[in-house]
Amino acid sequence: MQPIVIIGSGMAGYTLAREFRKLNPEQPLVMISADDAANYAKPTLSNALVGNKVPDQIALGDATKMATQLNMQILTHTWVKSIDHQAHELTLEHEGQTTTQAYSKLILAVGANPIxxxxxxxxxxxxxxxxxxxxxxxxxxxxxxxxxxxxxxxxxxxxxxxxxxxxxxxxxxxxxxxxxxxxxxxxxxxxxxxxxxxxxxxxxxxxxxxxxxxxxxxxxxxxxxxxxxxxxxxxxxxxxxAIGLQPNISLAKAADINTSRGVITNTLLETSKEDIYAIGDCAEVNGTLLPYVMPLMQQARALAKTLAGQTTPVHYPAMPVAVKTPAAPLTVLPAPLGVDVTWETEEFDDGMIAKATDSENTLRGFVLLGATAGKQRLTLTKLVPDLIPARV
Missing domain, CATH: 3.50.50.60 (FAD/NAD(P)-binding domain)
Incomplete structure (x- = not known):
């Protein structure tokens, strides 16, 4: 049996591996990483100073620990040079040496590059x-x-x-x-x-x-x-x-996989090539790019089930984003692109709630500034329609 191969050792790759192992402990699994494959949560980097964390304290585990923990082979400092989707084979480069790696299913978890x-x-x-x-x-x-x-x-x-x-x-x-x-x-x-x-x-x-x-x-x-x-x-x-990030689509484009702003997928996270999926910051799911933690978690859980034989479309409920700025506590649920909204604002001593409603007076997004407003997060989130509905 050829392994499932994950390209990328960021949050998307490791979260998928972890979710998949809950469902299938034995299927051969290979992760390919261009760096040392240390497991860490990238969002923690922007507030590590105030938490008094030095870089060596941020990683949750090195490649050796993670390979053991997840019963997975991890190839570090290895570059994927090309994808042959017809042969289900990758060409790899490690320390100047070229090798090949076969796959049964391939997951692109290649993230995004700084602009x-x-x-x-x-x-x-x-x-x-x-x-x-x-x-x-x-x-x-x-x-x-x-x-x-x-x-x-x-x-x-x-x-x-x-x-x-x-x-x-x-x-x-x-x-x-x-x-x-x-x-x-x-x-x-x-x-x-x-x-x-x-x-x-x-x-x-x-x-x-x-x-x-x-x-x-x-x-x-x-x-x-x-x-x-x-x-x-x-x-x-x-x-x-910190201008922003651009999904890493170069490997997919070279393999003739359909791309736009990101690697294009359907709600099953399938790309345009059979047995190749995309997840995380590189994935443009149904025309939507959401480079945040909660969408990544939703993707990983759904794709893990699909890879384990339980075909599962990804479900995007309303997913607010908490901005890590303690001086101005902020939670944002952006309204969907292309939806005309009207803003209504309620002010408090320590901040405000701004609600975005559409022409039918349905809540489509909100901004909560300050501790008082932040208490409304769960109540308001329940009122916003799903971005990608759950399929029954």
């Missing part, structure tokens, strides 16, 4: 990203060498704001730059974004909005000088890019 802007200047190659534990180690090493602890963050999205809050809470000076006129521009209506921004600014975080970075230059005494399109110059010890 990188084309930025001029001799310091642009030193701009850091944090999309893995390997990246995070490098980020922490650079932080530890900072004397003035000045960090400039490119991007005021979810990850940028979480890192800014974590840095500010640990004695660093965070400045966040974004082309949008507000933080979390894709998730929040303007009036909520304004209150959210104000709460973060009260902790000392600085926002420079409606502009972008043109150049990052090395400076012998100041570290880096970040030149903005509005003519402003900022001094930084570390520059962190």
């Amino acid at each position: 990188r802007l084309a930025i001029a200047g001799d310091g642009s190659d030193d701009i850091l990203v944090v999309n893995s534990l390997v990246d995070y180690r490098k980020f922490r090493e650079n932080l530890d060498q900072c004397s003035d602890k000045r960090v400039v963050i490119l991007g005021a999205g979810l990850i940028g704001c979480e890192f800014a809050n974590d840095l500010q809470n640990t004695g660093h000076k965070a400045t966040v730059i974004d082309l949008a006129p507000q933080p979390l521009g894709r998730l929040l209506p303007a009036h909520v974004a304004g209150a959210f921004q104000q709460n973060l600014e009260e902790t000392g975080i600085q926002f420079v909005l409606s502009t972008t970075v043109e150049k990052v230059s090395k400076h012998p005494e100041k570290g880096y000088v970040v030149t903005l399109a509005n003519g402003q110059n900022l001094v930084a010890d570390v520059v962190l890019s």
